Structures are given as C-alpha cells and as structure tokens.
Amino acid sequence: MKVVALWVYPIKGLRGIRLERADLGPQGIKHDRNFMLCRVEEGEEPLKLQLSRFPQCALFSQEIVGDSIQVRYNVPEEPLVPPCPEQAEVLEVPLGPDITQLRKEEVNLHQSKVNAYRMGERYDAWFTACFGFPTALFYIGDERRPILGTFSPDSEPTPHPKGWLAALSDYMAPGTTTAGEPNWLTFSDCAPFLITTGASLANVSARLAAGDMEMAKFRPNIVLDGDKEWDEDFWTRLTLNGRPAFTLTKMCVRCTSVNVDYDTGRPARGERGTVLKKLMADRRVDRGAKYSPVFGKYAFLDRDVPQDATITLGDDVQVTRRSEERPVFDWPIHEKEAARFYSDKV
Template structure:
C-alpha cells in the first residue's frame, strides 16, 4: 500500500488541511486539533461544536501560514446567517499562543477532562459573527486529555499483580505511585476525539461509493489523518489491522475501529446536512457495517491508532510505502463509554 493523503485539523471541526508530508508525534500530526470551538449557552455553560451537530463548520477553511493559522469563512450561495463585516476578514490565530495571560477553562470532551485556555474576545467575536451564536475558541496548550478505555496500547495495565489488592493496585495505577521504571507513560490526547490518529482506506471508500447512485463522496467527509490506497487488500480489511509499518519501520499501533456519526451526511458545499443520497451516507452503512460489539448501533469506517512503543516521532509523506505487519483475528471492541458522565476525569500521571 501507499500513503495517498495526509490531513491535519489545527482547529477541530473546521475543514482539514491537505499536506504532502508531515511529522507524526505521540499525540498526532504536528498541530492537529490544538484548538477547539465551544458554544456558549444561555447559562454560560459550554457545549462542544462538532460537525455532527453544526454542519456549518464545513464552510470554514483553514491553512497554516508561517506561525499562524489563517481561517476564512466562505458563506454558501444560500446564506446560513445574515452577512456581517467579520465574515470577509481573515482570522489569524497563532499556532503557539502565549498562555500567560489567558483565562483558564475546564472542558469535558467525551469524558476526557482538560483545563484549556480561552483565546479571547477578538477570536470569539469573529467566530460568533460567522456562526450566528456565541462561540469561544479554546487552546489546549501543554494540557493533556486522558485516553479512556483501551483505545491506546498504553492506556490500561495488562494484568493485576497477584500480591496486591484491586483497590491499592488501581490507586497506584491512577495516581502514579510505585510505578515500575520500565512502564511507559500512558498516552494522552489533545482535542482529538479518542485517539491520536485515524487511518482510512480508499479501497473501503470505493465500497461506500458503490452504494450511492447519485455520485461518489470524497474521503474528506470521513476526516482521516492518513489515507492509504488499500491496493491488494480487501474492502474494510483495516478492521483487522493491528500494526502498520511505514517505509519498512513499525509506526502505528492500530487499536479500535472508528464508529461514525451524522457528520458523514454533511454537504460541504452548502454547510448543511445533504439532501437525498448526499444526506444518507451514514444510513447506507447501517446494513452491514455495525460490526463493533461495543457500539452496536453505529457503523464503522476507519481505524484509530497511536505510535508504537519506543517511537517518539516519524516523518511521513504522500507516496510512502505502508505495510500491515500485525493483524488480529477478531475485530476489536469499543470500550470508551463516552456518554457516561460518571467516568469523566483529568489526565493523571506522576
């Protein structure tokens, strides 16, 4: 196989940036999902802005220019909100803002808690004018979100020590007490949903498009980080990938399958959910792609991954050779109960 596309999303939920080459780090492609937008409720509380609820995110184009993210709002031909002067302004967001004077904000994304930084009124007012409701832009800085469940190969202990009770064992694991020197630090996330990477296959995309008589959809709807052609592999073969090597070097530990939502139905040209078959992509997958026993009501497309043990980083480019070097005999089972508020926690490690 070969890498056919690389995507990064500095501000989560907005259109991705296509790259020819990128640096892979433990938390994803450099600058991926370092910023996130939140809607301000009438009571002042914040709720996450993602494509499955806010399809208008698809009308924001971002690019990296020097040490900034340049964001442009592109109103569709059928406007979503009344025009305003801000909508024609290019918003410039520093990639590495000075956080010393920024207000802190506690956030909960899929029960992974983090204390981020509000970027300030100038950014909030621009996005508010484009969305038509109050929005704040938040930066994660050096803060960390925990990986819950077993989505990461380093998220859970392998076994419970036989001479230690469950209570004391869990205390030592969660709080970092008496950790063996050889035990790696648990993985952590920025504003990525549940893993550092999402890999998708063009071979599987062709299966999806064969279900649509009105014309194909682009891989951008599936919002991957790395796309491979899948040549020589079966459709949806990625369900069983356990490790990918890039240029003959073990690179990505593939863990869970990606359960999809209504973001697949977004029409990027209109900023709304699609009409006709354009708004039925998720439904088209329901018949035979609900294959995750841990999330049986949602179809699967793509595979989550993290860097393999011992790898701190790797440069990758479109055209690089990719090989499946480890497989599983059964599909993995999702165990991140992202709707269960009782499991919400911050990242903990010493």
C-alpha cells in the same frame, strides 16, 4: 500499500488541510486539533462544536501560513446568518499562542476533561459573528486529555515479536510521551491518528448512484490505498517504510457528520444525505457500538519512533500484525460518572 493522502485539522471541526508531508508525534500529526470551538452560554458548560450537531462548521476553511492558521468563512448561496463584516475577513490564529495571559476553563470532550485556554475576545467575536451564537476558541496548550476505555495500546500489554527485553526497550524509548507515562490526547476524539483506506471508500462510493463519496467527510489523518475493503478492521500493527510505526486499537464509529454538505453547511439533500443510513446496512460490526456503522481505524504512534519522524505521500505501509476478531468500542462517551481529567487517578 502506499500513503495516498495526509490531512491535518488544527482547529477541530473545521475543514481539513491536505498535506504532502507531515511531522509525526505521539499526539498525532503536528498541529492536529490543538484548538477547538465551543458554544458558550452564560451559566452553562462549554458545548463542543462538531459537524454532527453543527454542520455549519463545514463552512470554515483553514490554512497554515507560516506560524499562523488562516481561517476563512465561506458564505453559502443560502446564508445561515445575516451578513456581517467578519464574514469577509481572514482570521489569523497563532499556532503557538502565548498562554501566560490566557485564562483557563474546563472543557469536557467525550467525558475526557481538560482545563483548556480561552483564546480571548478577538477570536471569540469573529467566530460568534460567523456562527450567529456565542462561540469561544480554546487552545490545548500544555494541558492533556486522558484516554478512556481501552483505546490506548498501553491499556492491555501486547506480546512483542522481539521478546520482553525488546518490548521494554521500546516502551522506554524517548518521545513527547515519556516512558511509563500514560498516553494522552489534544482535542482528537479518541486517538491521535485516524487511518482509512481508498479500498473501503470505493465500497462506500459504490452505494451512491450520484458518484464518488469524498474521503474528506470521514476526516482521516492518513489515507492508504488499501488492498481489500474493510481489511483495516483487523489490523493491529503497521510499519512505515519498513520500520514499526503504528499500533491500531479500535475502529471509528460514525455519526451524521458524513451526511453534511460542505458547500451549504447543512445536512446534504438527496442521496448524499443518506450515507450513514447506507453504511448501517452492513457496517454495524462493532459490538461495543452496535447502532453505529464503522469506517476507519484509530491508531497510536509506537513509542520507539524517533522524534523527528515524518510521513510523506507515497511512503510504503505494511501490515505486520492482525487480529482474528474486531476490537470492541468501550469509550464511555455517554457515562457522565466516567468523566475525568488526565491527572485524576483511575
């Protein structure tokens, strides 16, 4: 198989950025989801802004220029908020802001908690003007979110084809996540990478009389051409250009974000607004999330991958290990008692 598309989302929830080449790390493609937006109301916890609940996130495009993210608000033909000067401005967000003067605030993303950095009034005011409600921009900085359930490949030891000594060597290999240290996340939902295939997208497109489905709406990081639709459900290990690279642990369950019209910032009209329903017909294949259809697979970078590893369009990817059964989703998204910080003992 070949890599046919690469995506990064520096600010979670906004439109993605297509890449030709990307740096890889234990927390995903470089710069991926280091920032997140929240609705902030006095006396209430910050509420994450995601496309499923706030489809207007799709109206914001982002671009990496030098050491900054340039964010633009694309005003739809039918505006969602009254006009204001900020809508015509380009907001520049530093990729690596100075955190020494930033205050922290608790953020809960799917019960995985973190004390993230508030970027400050300038950024909050711009997003507030464009969204039409109080909004804050958060930065993960040097903080970490825990991985819940058994999503991490370290949750359950996997037999190693080279034997236990080789497995131990792999586990002790250098990386941002050091040997013996639990895997962690930035503001990615459940894993550092989301891998999808063109073969499975073709299956979705075939359900739409109006034309092709956009892969962008599934918000992947790595897109492979794929040999067979839905085959990725059973993948557990992948090589990149002949070298072990990714461990795949869980399937990605889907929500109404796939129904969003990126041009209007609203749920799509007509057939485009029924993609989730169409997938429910035969893609509710995860016993742990039986009411949600599945598209794509969550992945983690193997610990022995070099720190300077990259991925490029056209790279070769091969499946080296498969499972006979599909994995079971067990992230406690709706279990408030499961909420914890990375530093909390399990």
